[in-house]
Amino acid sequence: xxxxxxxxxxxxxxxxxxxxxxxxxxxxxxxxxxxxxxxxxxxxxxxxxxxxxxxxxxxxxxxxxxxxxxxxxxxxxxxxxxxxxxxxxxxxxxxxxxxxxxxxxxxxxxxxxxxxxxxxxxxxxxxxxxxxxxxxxxxxxxxxxxxxxxxxxxxxxxxxxxxxxxxxxxxxxxxxxxxxxxxxxxxxxxxxxxxxxxxxxxxxxxxxxxxxxxxxxxxxxxxxxxxxxxxxxxxxxxxxxxxxxxxxxxxxxxxxxxxxxxxxxxxxxxxxxxxxxxxxxxxx
Amino acid sequence: xxxxxxxxxxxxxxxxxxxxxxxxxxxxxxxxxxxxxxxxxxxxxxxxxxxxxxxxxxxxxxxxxxxxxxxxxxxxxxxxxxxxxxxxxxxxxxxxxxxxxxxxxxxxxxxxxxxxxxxxxxxxxxxxxxxxxxxxxxxxxxxxxxxxxxxxxxxxxxxxxxxxxxxxxxxxxxxxxxxxxxxxxxxxxxxxxxxxxxxxxxxxxxxxxxxxxxxxxxxxxxxxxxxxxxxxxxxxxxxxxxxxxxxxxxxxxxxxxxxxxxxxxxxxxxxxxxxxxxxxxxxx
Numbered sequence: 001x002x003x004x005x006x007x008x009x010x011x012x013x014x015x016x017x018x019x020x021x022x023x024x025x026x027x028x029x030x031x032x033x034x035x036x037x038x039x040x041x042x043x044x045x046x047x048x049x050x051x052x053x054x055x056x057x058x059x060x061x062x063x064x065x066x067x068x069x070x071x072x073x074x075x076x077x078x079x080x081x082x083x084x085x086x087x088x089x090x091x092x093x094x095x096x097x098x099x100x101x102x103x104x105x106x107x108x109x110x111x112x113x114x115x116x117x118x119x120x121x122x123x124x125x126x127x128x129x130x131x132x133x134x135x136x137x138x139x140x141x142x143x144x145x146x147x148x149x150x151x152x153x154x155x156x157x158x159x160x161x162x163x164x165x166x167x168x169x170x171x172x173x174x175x176x177x178x179x180x181x182x183x184x185x186x187x188x189x190x191x192x193x194x195x196x197x198x199x200x201x202x203x204x205x206x207x208x209x210x211x212x213x214x215x216x217x218x219x220x221x222x223x224x225x226x227x228x229x230x231x232x233x234x235x236x237x238x239x240x241x242x243x244x245x246x247x248x249x250x251x252x253x254x255x256x257x258x259x260x261x262x263x264x265x266x267x268x269x270x271x272x273x274x275x276x277x278x279x280x281x282x283x284x
Numbered sequence: 285x286x287x288x289x290x291x292x293x294x295x296x297x298x299x300x301x302x303x304x305x306x307x308x309x310x311x312x313x314x315x316x317x318x319x320x321x322x323x324x325x326x327x328x329x330x331x332x333x334x335x336x337x338x339x340x341x342x343x344x345x346x347x348x349x350x351x352x353x354x355x356x357x358x359x360x361x362x363x364x365x366x367x368x369x370x371x372x373x374x375x376x377x378x379x380x381x382x383x384x385x386x387x388x389x390x391x392x393x394x395x396x397x398x399x400x401x402x403x404x405x406x407x408x409x410x411x412x413x414x415x416x417x418x419x420x421x422x423x424x425x426x427x428x429x430x431x432x433x434x435x436x437x438x439x440x441x442x443x444x445x446x447x448x449x450x451x452x453x454x455x456x457x458x459x460x461x462x463x464x465x466x467x468x469x470x471x472x473x474x475x476x477x478x479x480x481x482x483x484x485x486x487x488x489x490x491x492x493x494x495x496x497x498x499x500x501x502x503x504x505x506x507x508x509x510x511x512x513x514x515x516x517x518x519x520x521x522x523x524x525x526x527x528x529x530x531x532x533x534x535x536x537x538x539x540x541x542x543x544x545x546x547x548x549x550x551x552x553x554x555x556x557x558x559x560x561x562x563x564x565x566x567x568x
Binding site: 228 | 410411412413429430432459461465468469472473474476477478479480481482483484485486487488489490491492493494495496497498499500501503504505506507508509510511512513515516519520523526527529530531532533534536537538540541544545547549552553554555556557558559560561562563564565566
């Protein structure tokens with residue numbers, strides 16, 4: 001059987017995601033070399049000492065040897081990073097990112113003349129943790145998780161297959177969606193939960209004994225502690241889809257409030273039955 | 285040191301809560317006898333075979349020997365159960381319930397001439413599990429959880445102390461609140477999370493790949509599978525407080541939606557910062 005070899009993998013951004021990608025690649029032994037760049041010296045040091053990378057560099061252009069470049073920076077920094085990478089990367093370099101918002105990045109690559117344009121494959125691992133940074137990187141962070149890929153018409157099929165394979169090597173399940181469909185999924189499946197966790201947490205803080213909460217409360221507010229700057233950026237970048245998801249939620253919420261207020265037994269039973277059926281649907 | 289002895293404890297309703305109370309009491313050896321009643325033959329059989337009780341009975345009045353009666357039935361059944369118990373219970377019997385809504389029950393006991401009126405202590409363990417029934421009962425269900433008690437002016441102090449001690453024997457932390465304050469806490473800390481889990485689940489079921497969801501989604505929708513009849517009943521019984529909590533949520537949600545729609549960076553950062561601060565507040 002042919003042994004998979006991703007050559008030299010360059011990781012831009014040595015945080016939770018970038019660090020975990022490196023850890024897993026090195027553990028699996030599927031790359032000849034894993035090299036990394038981060039603007040933070042501390043992140044570089046931690047990533048190196050934790051074994052996320054073979055070597056780190058202080059400037060992005062030192063990743064010029066990369067056969068695959070994984071851009072694992074916050075959503076707003078992806079585009080500047082792609083422009084920088086375009087200056088130095090090899091003629092056959094395949095590039096992917098891990099940003100949680102896709103349409104604005106992918107559509108930008110359609111108009112800007114990137115040398116690796118057809119070899120850019122937008123991606124988003126549906127994984128994460130409450131605490132970020134390379135300290136919290138784990139080789140099994142992506143195990144069993146979906147990793148959405150958003151190729152477009154001009155995307156090179158070979159590049160897509162290579163990234164699909166890379167993602168599978170990281171333990172994730174690749175799912176192909178259009179950039180817009182991805183952003184709608186992300187708004188409902190990830191951005192809305194973060195909004196609701198925050199809203200609930202704020203409502204709870206008005207109580208005398210918020211510590212009286214049971215397990216359902218802790219489940220629903222766990223992600224309320226996420227990084228404010230990062231999440232403000234994510235919401236802004238996925239503005240249209242987030243607003244649309246919040247509107248859908250508002251509509252259902254008002255309906256539910258009416259049913260409670262009007263003491264409609266049957267409507268309430270149906271609400272909880274529909275919830276149960278919905279949940280059972282994706283747990284099949 | 286004096287050894288605590290709750291005498292004969294009678295449990296009405298051998299579900300998840302009643303079953304777990306019995307399991308823990310028998311494990312701790314703090315009751316001379318634990319006897320139970322349930323209208324369902326299957327629940328009685330399961331509770332007995334799992335060791336939740338020493339003996340079960342087919343009629344409620346066979347619990348006449350109880351020194352402490354724990355009413356662990358759905359919110360709407362508590363009042364009829366108290367009326368029935370009043371016919372047979374001993375002159376010094378202390379009665380408590382575990383219903384998730386308190387004001388309507390406690391205020392009913394103020395007007396109805398129950399013989400054990402002053403010895404009734406409303407209670408609510410802030411614990412639970414996705415799956416109910418005596419099959420899922422666990423002796424550690426209440427470990428480290430809050431158990432809210434809602435005495436009123438006429439409540440006998442000795443009875444309150446006895447139930448506080450009982451609750452602590454079950455591993456829980458007793459917290460005393462007025463019935464109204466309890467219901468407000470329950471609406472925000474428990475009923476709202478169940479509403480939101482259901483709303484999110486329903487929004488997710490419209491997606492092509494809901495299985496792409498990451499950990500935050502699974503956290504927020506875990507309780508969406510709860511029993512529809514039970515939860516419709518809980519919402520109806522705590523109607524005013526649930527409506528008020530849903531209104532507060534609606535208000536914050538509309539504010540957040542406006543900030544996203546208007547692309548207000550600072551307002552979004554503040555939203556996530558306030559969420560983080562709120563969460564840190566009760567985790568102190």
